[in-house]
Amino acid sequence: MLVPRDFEVVRDPLWNNIRLDGAALDVLDSEPFQRLRYIRQLGHAFLVYPGATHTRFEHALGAYHLAGRALGLLAERGELADLPAEEATLVRLAALLHDVGxxxxSHALEEAGLLSHEALAAEHLAHPELCRALDRLGVPRAADRIAQLIRGQSHSPLAGLISGSLDLDKIDYLTRDARMCGVPYGTVDVDRLLHSTTLVTLADGRRTVGVHEKGASALESLTFAKYQMYRNVYWHHAVRSATAMFKRLVRTAIARGQLDAAWISRTTDEALMERLRQLPDTPLAARLRRRRLYKRLADLPATEVPAQGGEWIAGDPELVAQVEDRLAEELHLEPAAILLDFPAKPEMVAIDLPLMTRRGVIEPAQSALEAVADALHRNARCLRVFGAEARELDPHTVVALAELTAAEVREALNAGTALLER
Structure with a gap:
């Protein structure tokens, strides 16, 4: 007979000791959650930052820990007194499971056109081992309610702790990623932010997560840390080169029927790379393994690209692949020898959160960063062309290509018009 476990303590390099209760331990032991041990948090960033080998597993533990701290502070102030105890339980488990899908x-395959990991969460939550763990809670529809929290579809007053401007996921990954990469960015005033988190009642009567005016500067530290990490780590040119190579490699394998998207959603980093290396005609896999990354043929800050230019590069991977192959042909290179990259994160420094003033009035949180949000986003973004071999590429030609709409690009491809002579 198994003896129920009350709790365990896990040592963490960021938060020191993380206490896991019995429900969390049941989740932890499930196959879907253990898979996260073998998925690196930052994808190919370890090819640039050797310390970036931390995984979704420890990040999930960190988010769970922060959820416990935030809920504990709310409870100390009596803000959870009129909520069922199960609400807090589900929020903590949603924080633990937010990356289970x-x-x-990392996010490379979502950029390549596959379903978002939030959309896949319900599928993983339906795994028999997780179902049994969640059933032991005795909470009606626990798996469904956790999935809603993860997808941002929950009406719980505590939902903002899982998805929103203040979600605890961001606090952990920014702090953890900076620590593991060894960079002096990503600094967040975590204690001030958690102590300033409160439940507010909106004009329509809904209760939701907000922040006290005293925590406004801490909230800005979170949003600015996000900008710094995107500019210096997540969108580092070599990280983006490896990501572009990987996306093209996987999309090609799926198109050829060599890989199944459903299988990919259940596998791990190394299992996927091993499968890719075994496929015929996959030189990109060998190059990634040996860190023979494509070089920059063009590197243009988004400030040099028209405001709405190039959005098809960020949002239409199928069209991008066609353009890449046409460009490779015009440069007398093999297919897939040219790759385009223009990452997007328009909500990078956006704040959508109610703020409680010292007078007790509820207002939209205002940040000095919001006034320059678009400028910060454009400053962090770069339109890049990567190549397997060095080639001369006129930056003005790249800008001219980015100025085209998706419809104009398709028209040029269908007409056989040279893309580099526009």
Missing amino acids: HYPF
Whole structure:
């Protein structure tokens, strides 16, 4: 007979000791959650930052820990007194499970057109081992309610702790990623932010997560840390080169029927790379293994690209692949020898959160960063062309290509018009 476990303590390099209760331990032991041990948090960033080998597993533990701290502070102030105890339980487990649907190699495959990891969460929550763990809670529809929290579809007053401007996921990953990469960015005033978190009642009567005016500067530290990490780590040119190579490699394998998207959603980093290396005609896999990354042929800050230019590069991977092959042909290179990259994160420094003033009035949180949000986003973004071999590429030609709409690009491809002579 198994003896129920009350709790365990896990040592963490960021938060020191993380206490896991019995429900969390049941989740932890499930196959879907253990898979996260083998999915690196930052994908191919370890090719640039050797310390970036931390995984979704420890990040999930960190988010769970922060959820416990935030809920504990709210409870101390009596703000949870009129909520069922199960609400807090589900929020903590949602923090623990928020990445359970994640693909291998960070967000690269979502950029490549596969379903978001939030959309896949319900599928993983339906795994028999997780179902049994959640059933032991005795909470009606626990798995469904956790999935709603993860997808941002929950009406719980505590939902903002899982998805929103203040979600605890961001606090952990920014702090953890900076620590593991060894960079002096990503600094967040965590204690001030958690102590300033409160439940507020909106004009329509809904209760939701907000922040006290005293924590406004801490909230800005979170949003600015996000900008710094995107500019210096997540969108580092070599990280983006490896990501572009990986996306093209996987999309090609799926198009050829060599890989199944459903299988990818259940596998791990190394299992996926091993499968890719075994496939015929996959030189990109060998190059990634040996860190023979494509070089920059063009590197243009988004400030040099028209405001709405190039959005098809960020949002239409199928069209991008066609353009890449046409460009490779015009440069007398093999298919897939040219790759385009223009990452997007328009909500990078956005704040959508109610703020409680010292007078007790509820207002939209205002940040000095919001006035320059678009400028910060454009400053962090770069339109890049990567190549397997060095080639001369006129930056003005790249800008001219980015100025085209998706419809104009398709028209040029269908007409056989040279893309580099526009």
